[in-house]
Amino acid sequence: MVEMSRENLFNAAIAGLLLALPLGAWALGESYYISVASRVAILALAGVGLNLALGFGGMVSFGHAAFFGLGGYAAGVLSHHAFEGSAFLNWPLTIDGSDSTLTLWFAALLVSGLVAAVIGAISLRTSGVYFIMITLxxxxxxFYLAVSLPTYGGEDGLPLYLRSSLPGLDLSDDLTFFFVCYGLLLLAIFLSLRLVxxxxxxxLQCARQNETRLSAIGIAPYPVKLTAFVFSAMITGLAGALFVELNGFVSPSILSWHLSGEIMIFVILGGVGRFYGPIVGAALFIVLETVIGGYTERWQLFLGxxxxxxxxFARGGVIGLLAGKARHD
Amino acid sequence: MSAAFIFEQLLNSLQLGVMLFVMAAGLTLVFGVMGLINLAHGSLYMVGAFFCAWVAGETGSFWVGLGAGLVAAAAAGAMVEMLVMRRLYDRDHLDQVLATFSLILIFNEGTRWVFGAQPLYLDIPSALATSVPLPGGGGYPLYRLVIIAFGIATAAGLYLLISRTRLGMQIRAGESDREMIGALGVDINTLYTLVFAIGAMLAGLAGALVGALQSVEVGMGEPVLILAFVVIVIGGIGSIKGALIGAILVGLVDTLGRAFLHKLFALALPPAEANGYGAALASMAIYLLMATVLAWRPKGLFPVNG
Amino acid sequence: MTEPLLVLDGLQKSFGALRATDDVSLSVDAGSIHALIGPNGAGKSTLIGQIAGALRPDAGKIAFMARDVTGLSVPQRAQLGLGRTFQVSSLAMEFSALRNVMLAVQARKRSTFRFWRPVRGDRDLTDPAMLQLERVGLAERAQLPVTALSHGERRQLELAVALALEPKVLLLDEPMAGLGGEDSQRMTEVLGNLRQEAAMLLVEHDMDAVFTLADEISVLVYGRIIASGSVADIRASQEVRDAYLGE
Structure with missing residues (x-):
């Protein structure tokens, strides 16, 4: 139980630090660091999504950039149509563009969830190394679909001129936007905690540890894993929508397999199956990128x-190093 | 649409197919023998291409370059195996994915460091920079035919290596039973290094040969790596025969999809839209092929170990 | 006479040239223990695998509670009330003993797709789970992770998990394997007391346990049942002695 409270303390410290950074930056008038903090929060959110599948369900998805990107494209495309005043779809039903944040988020959740249901339904028929390669x-x-469809910018991507609007909040304010991202991140962690x-x-955890056991007591692993995979993708998809909002730009790079690898890195660096791990992982990643990137262009070499x-050499991730072994009951 | 055009596309399919096979064979061999998933296989492809281009540029001879590319890729492979992979055989696939993903980052930046950020260009040897007439009119680049020949020779060579040699026997033993290799009195470490180096050399071969058709640049191995994954997933991971069949299938579907799908759409749609949809569907075609195969056979066409 | 709970009819299963199960027919009556004995490699585990649904027979039928279950999956059969234990303990290793049993309780209640309420402290799960742990004598070890349990305790836990499903028939694959004298006596006792609750198909090498528990014994050799009968019949059978008991 000592370890437990130590991890909790550590978690509170992480969450507190991520909150303190942009507040400090705001006080000092360094708005750049506010957006850095937003980026950390968004990437951590993507990691929280993957952690659900990977850390708790044992599904090593190497394709979560797909859901991040789809969430981003869903939001970006609707926003683009709202700016143009055109409809996304006229037949069989009319779907207009939208600049309502909630609508964009809903679209991101819906699209990433639906596609995850299809990809998951096929991929989860397999396991192990097949699953890794197939999700990839x-x-x-x-990714190639986005590259080859000229309607939304193809390879070059699509600039978004419209900030979406959330009732009562001004998302074009950096600090407000950070709070929204941060709030969603904590909400996603809370939901993961409840779910797990x-x-x-x-x-789900039994499916990771021993599928034969799960079957033998009468619970089919497949629907359990598929459901978790869809939830996982939706969280990551929402992160994609926020990312696009942050950058004001959507392009195939948010679908690239490097990003899938990076989301995985956030989870692993922080510690697989640790609820707050992705924050540590994403923060560390961004810090490395910023700090080493400040000295040399070759920061990816050092990252590698x-x-x-x-x-x-350090299999429990950072939280594992600092807070001891994961607690299981 | 002339018969010559169709024939040319078939040859292109075959050329893509055999190169994918050379790439996938190494991956599937390493997985079959050591149970390792190696994302850095694409980096070895890149190493082969860079060294080939560099040495060919210095010496003026493509063939010397090709030899250098093979040696460099095999050496890089052996080094990576001894320094990193060896510690990963007993780990789960997640650790293997991450470690080899890190290797990609290291290889990419390292290559950029050594060779600079600009792409290198590798010229086709002048004796091969010609085309041969195709039956039905038109010509086909001789160099591409040579690539096809290299691919077929590799397939035959691998077949002989695995079915006829002592090393092949050890590889087959390793696939079915690791303990048995020990019982055969073989030093497992040496065998694994050797197998990994062979796989790396094959990747280097593919990289060097294809490097002459496109620019030699950092990251060039990654799209090929993912295609090779698709190939071995379709063929059955660990199966060389599966890799061959899978590679040919993927080569056909990808090349023919790009060549003909938009024409098919044009029968029903205006040209601009037909091109758009055709290109989109063509880019997805091999993945749809993969999904179809998996829906039918979750362990690929030639599953290993049942 | 009521219909037997479990009926195997002409089961066949081959692996290549090896006939692992060769025309096996047997039945398990309510309230009884049917022991399956035979030398190593006789195909006992293969047979259990087919009954549980992990292996598909090449031919033949399996009826459970008068229903043909031959085409059903492992989870489907388990939900109908066919519980099993494994020859080599197969548990959720990172969970505590209690949570392993709780999971089985939730499976029986078909309440897996509930996403909100924590299982920790959920009396609907913990109470029935503790009850089963008490029955097998593991109540004091409930909070320990499986990794901290001894081999014998894991066997007991396997049984508790299977019991939490409230099965109609239990398939027990060598529940005494690797147990010391005291542990196996205790296991024999526990199983004997369960007879009225769940009929059992008991695969076991421990002849003391088999002769104590079984109402009926079948002898499997090279995939075939060479003899079937009461304890007295089997003890008396020369054929069985030659083939297996080695007396």
Missing amino acids: AFAQMI GSRFGAA VILLGVVL
């Missing part, structure tokens, strides 16, 4: 070396 391949398919602690979560070191 499907993500690549969506629930009956469904118990079955550090990551390799973590994988080979």
